[in-house]
Every structure is written in C-alpha cells, then in structure tokens.
Amino acid sequence: xxxxxxxxxxxxxxxxxxxxxxxxxxxxxxxxxxxxxxxxxxxxxxxxxxxxxxxxxxxxxxxxxxxxxxxxxxxxxxxxxxxxxxxxxxxxxxxxxxxxxxxxxxxxxxxxxxxxxxxxxxxxxxxxxxxxxxxxxxxxxxxxxxxxxxxxxxxxxxxxxxxxxxxxxxxxxxxxxxxxxxxxxxxxxxxxxxxxxxxxxxxxxxxxxxxxxxxxxxxxxxxxxxxxxxxxxxxxxxxxxxxxxxxxxxxxxxxxxxxxxxxxxxxxxxxxxxxxxxxxxxxxxxxxxxxxxxxxxxxxxxxxxxxxxxxxxxxxxxxxxxxxxxxxxxxxxxxxxxxxxxxxxxxxxxxxxxxxxxxxxxxxxxxxxxxxxxxxxxxxxxxxxxxxxxxxxxxxxxxxxxxxxxxxxxxxxxxxxxxxxxxxxxxxxxxxxxxxxxxxxxxxxxxxxxxxxxxxxxxxxxxxxxxxxxxxxxxxxxxx
Numbered sequence: 213x214x215x216x217x218x219x220x221x222x223x224x225x226x227x228x229x230x231x232x233x234x235x236x237x238x239x240x241x242x243x244x245x246x247x248x249x250x251x252x253x254x255x256x257x258x259x260x261x262x263x264x265x266x267x268x269x270x271x272x273x274x275x276x277x278x279x280x281x282x283x284x285x286x287x288x289x290x291x292x293x294x295x296x297x298x299x300x301x302x303x304x305x306x307x308x309x310x311x312x313x314x315x316x317x318x319x320x321x322x323x324x325x326x327x328x329x330x331x332x333x334x335x336x337x338x339x340x341x342x343x344x345x346x347x348x349x350x351x352x353x354x355x356x357x358x359x360x361x362x363x364x365x366x367x368x369x370x371x372x373x374x375x376x377x378x379x380x381x382x383x384x385x386x387x388x389x390x391x392x393x394x395x396x397x398x399x400x401x402x403x404x405x406x407x408x409x410x411x412x413x414x415x416x417x418x419x420x421x422x423x424x425x426x427x428x429x430x431x432x433x434x435x436x437x438x439x440x441x442x443x444x445x446x447x448x449x450x451x452x453x454x455x456x457x458x459x460x461x462x463x464x465x466x467x468x469x470x471x472x473x474x475x476x477x478x479x480x481x482x483x484x485x486x487x488x489x490x491x492x493x494x495x496x497x498x499x500x501x502x503x504x505x506x507x508x509x510x511x512x513x514x515x516x517x518x519x520x521x522x523x524x525x526x527x528x529x530x531x532x533x534x535x536x537x538x539x540x541x542x543x544x545x546x547x548x549x550x551x552x553x554x555x556x557x558x559x560x561x562x563x564x565x566x567x568x569x570x571x572x573x574x575x576x577x578x579x580x581x582x583x584x585x586x587x588x589x590x591x592x593x594x595x596x597x598x599x600x601x602x603x604x605x606x607x608x609x610x611x612x613x614x615x616x617x618x619x620x621x622x623x624x625x626x627x628x629x630x631x632x633x634x635x636x637x638x639x640x641x642x643x644x645x646x647x648x649x650x651x652x653x654x655x656x657x658x659x660x661x662x663x664x665x666x667x668x669x670x671x672x673x674x675x676x677x678x679x680x681x682x683x684x685x686x687x688x689x690x691x692x
Contacts, residue, residue, distance in 0.1 A: 268411030
C-alpha cells in the first residue's frame, strides 16, 4: 500500500520540518504496513507557522461571511467526493472498523456545513445612550487560534474546532496527534481545495514539543484542545489569564441500570458505549452501576456481548472491533487489567492480547469493583468495563458521582421520574437516558464538568460556541 510523505504547512507552503527529524506511523492492525513518515516539528516550526498565520488572520478576518461560508461548503464537498478513499485511510491509520470510519467521514462534511451557516450569524447588539446617541457591540475574530486535537476522531474533532474558527474569520494553526497525521493533512488539503487562503491555515505535525510551543506563543489568542486531563492542564497553565482556552479532557463515564430495566436493551447500550471504537472514546462507558436485583443477570449478558465481539482488521468483513490505536494504548490496557486483578476485582472475561501482528485485545469486564480501586477512578481509554453494585438509586448516584471527572453519564430504566432525578443529581455535563454514553448530536452543546472540561465554553453548538472564537467590542457614538 501507499507510503505517504507527510509535510507541514506553514506560510502558505508545504514544507518538511526544519530539524529533519521525522516519525513513522504504522497500521495498528498490521505493524508491517507503514502508513507514512511525517515531520517531528520543533518550536522553530511552530514559530514559523504562527508567523504565517498572523499575516493570514488579517486577510481572512476581512473576508465577507459569504466567502467564509463558501470555503467550508466547498471543503465539505471535497471530502464527500473522496469518502471511499478516506474511509480506507482512516481504518489503516487509526484502526477503526469500516463502519465506524464511514460514520466519521460522513459526519465531518456535515460539521463543516453547520459551521458555514454560523458565519452568517455573528452579530452584535445595540443599546440606548443617555445623550441620544447609540452604543453597540460588534464581535470580531480573535486572530490566531491554535487547535490541538486527539487521534480517536482525527477528522470529526478537528472539524468541530477549525470549522467555527474559520467561520468567525480567524486563522488556525492545527497541531494534530502524531497517531493520525495523515487524516489531519487530508483536512487541510480539503480546506485549501475549497478556496481557503493558504495563509489562513497552518499544519504542524509532531508531539508534545510542538503542542507546548503553540500554547506558549503569545500571538495565539485562543487554543482549543481535546485530549488527556494532564495535557489539558499544561495547556491551561501556558495560556495564562490574558488568553482564552477551551479544554475537553478525560472521562470515567458510568451507566446506572435500575431494577426495572430491560436487561437485553441495557446490555446492548452498555456494550456499544464500552466496546465501540475499541473503547477509545472520551464519552465511552467505563463503569456499570447495577441494582443488586439485576446485577448478576446483567453482568452475564454484557460478558457475552464482550465475548461475541469479532476483533480484527477493520477492513475485513464481519469485524466489529478493531485494534487499539497504538503501542502505548496496548500497554495501558494490559497494565490496567493487571492493576484491577491486583486490587482484588474479578476479571470475568477478556483482558488479553490476541495473537497477530497488531494491537488486538479482547475487551475486559471486571466485577466486584470497589469505589477506591483505580479501575473505578482513572481513565483507561480502552475496552475495560468495571461493574459495581447499588442497593437503590441514591447509592447509584453516589457511586456515579464518585469521580473527579464529569463528562458523560447514563441511566437505563423504565421509570421517567427516577431518570429525571438521576439527570438532576448527576455531576456530569452530558446525561443519556436509555442511550449509550457515547454518540452526541452535532447541533447540541458538548462539554463536561469537573476534570473533564474548563466549563467556560462549549464545543459543537450552543450560544457559547462562536463566542469562544470571537471577541466583543463596545462602541459609543454621540450625535455630535
């Protein structure tokens, strides 16, 4: 298969990194398959990218709303025209199944179209003035926005950051995960093909050094970040009080199952949330808090669902769970399985690496998990599910909230009154009733509480989304 030569994009040109140092990305389902080689960007590369974006911000910020919308619309069409090829590239680079990749590839153009419409809705307000004049506000671009994105949704998540940033008239410096550099490059290619002025977008590949340099550059007015809580804290510290940042970080998401639940439906909801995307979703289900009356029956059903997962290369027919995305993900998964057993939880099924030249594992299900155990408290970001017992809704809510995170939580019940009580008492930014904890509508605000988010601006949609990418100015006019 094709080996791709990756490049940075800065100052309107595709360019290798200044140091000449590169990294390689291999197919996680076939480690002998080299996807491509990409620049390991240095602080010098980031400085050049930001310098180019500063010039691009003035140009793009002056573009009319119609032009900004047209570019995003055209980029969406470019992605749709290449959907089949992009699906294969996404499966090969990140490890999704074909169905999961197809969903992401189809979602990304819809995101861009949604944000294209937002370009027409940036507005100010007017106020009466004591001298008979007028006071009005206008919203203007921040200038340069840094977008630091994870690997688990390498097109969807960047499009939710870059789309609104460009719609508002900002230039963007994009630092994707080194796990998925090729798909990031494809998104930039789509925007350029759509007519975006080259100076309005920059792409810097690489790891922590590039991300730290981007957050530290005072010319970057805002950084939007999705990733681990530890990395998010570092971004927040680098930004300081005079610049804004939007952080979407970790989760330890529970599903509460009450005694009146349809257990077959509950098991289906849990399995989808826990094992979809190989458990590598920030909103994925990692804990099940089951009423003691149905705990054992539910555990049996979920364990069967885990055992039934066909694990393999996502391009092969019949596969419904791909590999973990990287070697560090495999090590983390195996480490937490050992930690769970060492702490006294019982491994009901799974938890082992499968034979073959890839990062394939069997999903793990634990029971007898106490609240103080690490597998009940720490984000694993893999297909590891911890079962806990509860005597009633009150205890279930307390267990669900016994975490520093607060991203997504769910409940399965036929009792609407108790579902609404759970929604009210849950310390989580997203609550799902009779639905998986993963899977969010693009037209709904997205964000968590606690260590899952900065809680200042929401992603995806809602009244605060475009506020992040614009700054407000108040203007006073007297009649004379």
